[in-house]
Amino acid sequence: MYFSSATTPEQRCLELLSQEYPTMSAASAAIINLEAVLKLPKGTEHFMSDLHGEHEAFTHILNNASGVIKEKVDFVLGKTVSEKERSRLATLIYYPVQKIEELKELGIVNREWYRLTLYRMVEVCRFVASKNTRKFVRESLPKNFEYIIDELLHAHFEDHPKERYYDQIITAILDVGHAEEFIAALAELIKKLAVYKLHIVGDIFDRGPRPDIIIDKLMAHHSVDLQWGNHDILWMGAAAGSPACVAAALNITLSYNNAELVEEGYGISLRPLGQLAEQVYAHVDCSRFAPSAAETAYISPQDTDRIARMHKAIAIIMLKLEAQTIRRNPDFAMQDRLLLGAIDFSAGTVNIGGKIYMLQDTDLPTIDPADPEKLTEEEADVLAKLCRAFMQSEKLARQARFFYAAGSVYRIENDNLLFHGAIPLKADGTMDEVCFEGTEYHGRALMEYCEKAARQGYFAPEESDERQRGRDFLWYLWCGPKSPIYGRAKMSTFEHLFLNEKDTWDEKKNFYYDYTDSEETFCMLLREFGLNSNDAHIINGHVPVLAAKGENPVKAGGKLIVIDGGFCKAYHSKTGLAGYTLVSSSRGLSLRSHEPFESIQKAITENRDILSSVAIFETNRERRLIEDTDEGQAIRRQITELQRLLAAYRAGIIKENNKQ
Known part of the structure; x- marks a missing residue:
């Protein structure tokens, strides 16, 4: 695009924006959609730390979304499906390829099993998708089955029965021989939609056997950030x-x-x-x-x-x-x-x-x-x-x-x-x-x-x-x-x-750790980083929380949350746990403490999950919406730019392009 020397920087920005929104209708529709997004519940964030190379346990927690997926399966199917079948379905979602192979060896897999499994997985997927924005869901859809899954997730059943509609699509999937691929695609979508964003607060390396496997999985994750340990x-x-x-x-x-x-x-x-x-x-x-x-x-x-x-x-x-x-x-x-x-x-x-x-x-x-x-x-x-x-x-x-x-x-x-x-x-x-x-x-x-x-x-x-x-x-x-x-x-x-003198082994902690019960100190630290809200927190890893001795991971009047729960096997006896996941949802903060994990093989063959207990320790006064988040602030800025573009169209400063 050519810009004349008389064009102002703001007009150049608006002209660039007009390439994406070439008409007043397009800009108006975008504003309406973004305003609607602001009123949706914020996405669920998971925080973990100190993974220390324990790749099997991490893989399982990543697959089961710290226990969230089993909870969703139970909520959707709990009244109609047995606990044994729900556990088997949850394992299928965690490890679809391996679980199908195991069920084939047991002689369980047949056309009716495929039909019933797909029906149940679609129901779970619909429920998980309902907690996310339509844009995020569509961006998450697996490319090979994008249209089919979109139809299954967002179809309305006012004019036709759901069962018949599902059966038509599922029968077509079975007839063309893509049932296993479709199950794997649905499983990955459910796992992706269960956690909107993942934060790893340091120490992926050392002690455990394969931190490189953990990193490869994080690199494939749809939204992750790291704080260096x-x-x-x-x-x-x-x-x-x-x-x-x-x-x-x-x-x-x-x-x-x-x-x-x-x-x-x-x-x-x-x-x-x-x-x-x-x-x-x-x-x-x-x-x-x-x-x-x-x-x-x-x-x-x-x-x-x-x-x-x-x-x-x-x-x-x-x-x-x-x-x-x-x-x-x-x-x-x-x-x-x-x-x-x-x-x-x-x-x-x-x-x-x-x-x-x-x-x-x-x-x-x-x-x-x-x-x-x-x-x-x-x-x-x-x-x-x-x-x-x-x-x-x-x-x-x-x-x-x-x-x-x-x-x-x-x-x-x-x-x-x-x-x-x-x-x-x-x-x-x-x-x-x-x-x-x-x-x-x-x-x-x-x-x-x-x-x-x-x-x-x-x-x-x-x-x-x-x-x-x-x-x-x-x-x-x-x-x-x-x-x-x-x-x-x-x-x-x-x-x-x-040396044998154990007093020389002591690695004295910084005075920071002497003040972990001081709300005043941690409010001061939060202000240093521009965080003045009553809802602000510092989230740390690094020092294992000795839960077995009664130590509380929530400190300083709730301003400090320490999420090193001893993921590494060497710490299990000290902490009494095998890790924490801090969950921030639209309704508040909860801490999930995990029991030790045996192996992925046992998880697949025996449907053994990591047992996680949930402690809700901070409930939002009102459900937190996207407009209350950093993402919401970015959307507000986008809306402001679109409003300026709309004003420029109306003033004749920018011309519409109806040919696009």
Whole structure:
């Protein structure tokens, strides 16, 4: 489109808008439709955190929408269908392909089963669709069956009986042999419509076996955002080629005996590290570096020893790299973590905070007491190969870019402030200042500086000073004492590996956690981010809620909601749960606490669901509509622009185009 030099910027915008709405009728119809959308109930949002690689449990919760789908099945069919059949139908919705195969083997699947199943699924789908806008439903329809499903969902039955109408369409589907495809399409649509938006409040990586599978599922989700956890940041740094992050990621991976993630998940060979371990650590005591008994229950003693040697090799490399990173960045204020330099090698002791401790492992063949932080030539060679492999992993690069595209340090949406860790506070509850590159930051400004530096670490030109600084900062966000993503004074990896004194293992939490019962403090933090509403909340993950000991995840007079319920199996005994899902619907907030999940196979063959209990803790005074949300504000702006276009048509400033 040509614009004359006399055209104002506003008129140019209106002319561009007129291409989509070429007539007054089109603009008027759009305004009417948008005004109607504003009066619909807001979409249901689900919040989860600290998934920690537990891909099977996450897959199931994603499929069952944290128990919502079974509730819908029960509501729609509870009066006419048995509990056994409803559970089977719910499982079919979760895993349509696998469940049909299982039912075929049992001899249950026939033409009548297809007909009855399709009828029931359409009824459930109609009910779930009724809770969403027509636009969202239409955008969600599977392309191959778009017209048929639209007809089934939105048909009116004033003039003809529903059963006959359904039967005509379902019979046609059966006759052309597309019943299984249609069941799978309906199942995916039901799951999509059950959750309008998904928020993941950090820590997808580490501990559990396959975080990469979780990320692939999130990448396929219709609407998801991420708030970076410190474990996520670590892998983002590794993908960016940070040597310190690569070493730390492998240190955790091997400590949990999870080399499968690296080698099979991301196609990164650990052979160079294995060769170094065999050459240098074959006759070295590596007992403190062996994975826990739970992690080695299914592998041989020989493999356990091999993993321990690899773990020790990368842990020593990691400690050296961390020291180098700290020395390059004095404003990280982490000089107290230069522990290799605090070792007295002749006495076998280390000085930490002025106290002398006996090292429990002094068999350190790659450490030169005269220069303990220097890598050997062999270590440097292995590290270079590992960093190159991490950066060249296509899958890791794709997933890291997803983290940057869909993620952030914090997010504000619908009066909720989402972040993983903690906003650094002082002992008196005021915001702590942190100095980087000569400038002091606190609160929101600190969070925004951290995000800028994290992006710089991945996107700045390779070999540039900005890239080096950003990669170092990604490591700081993983474990730094004032990192808002980490929220602790130190990461005590050295102490765990080399000392028995458990008081040295303590990773003191930031003062933020001392104020979690203070409504005044959290109202102050919300105001820092421009949230003044009585309905505003901070939603955190990171620190597991010890529900088994009576801890309440809703804190600070309802202003803080901590949704780390112990998704990771290692935390189940501590929390008494296997994760939370926070649900924000048009009617209010509820917290769903999940019981441990056995396996996807048992879910399919035995219709075993994750048992979830629901606690409603905040009910809206009036049902919240789309006009009350951030989406509603965006729609209001769109309506204003359309009203300006309509006025321009009427004033003759913009001409209608009736030929489009």
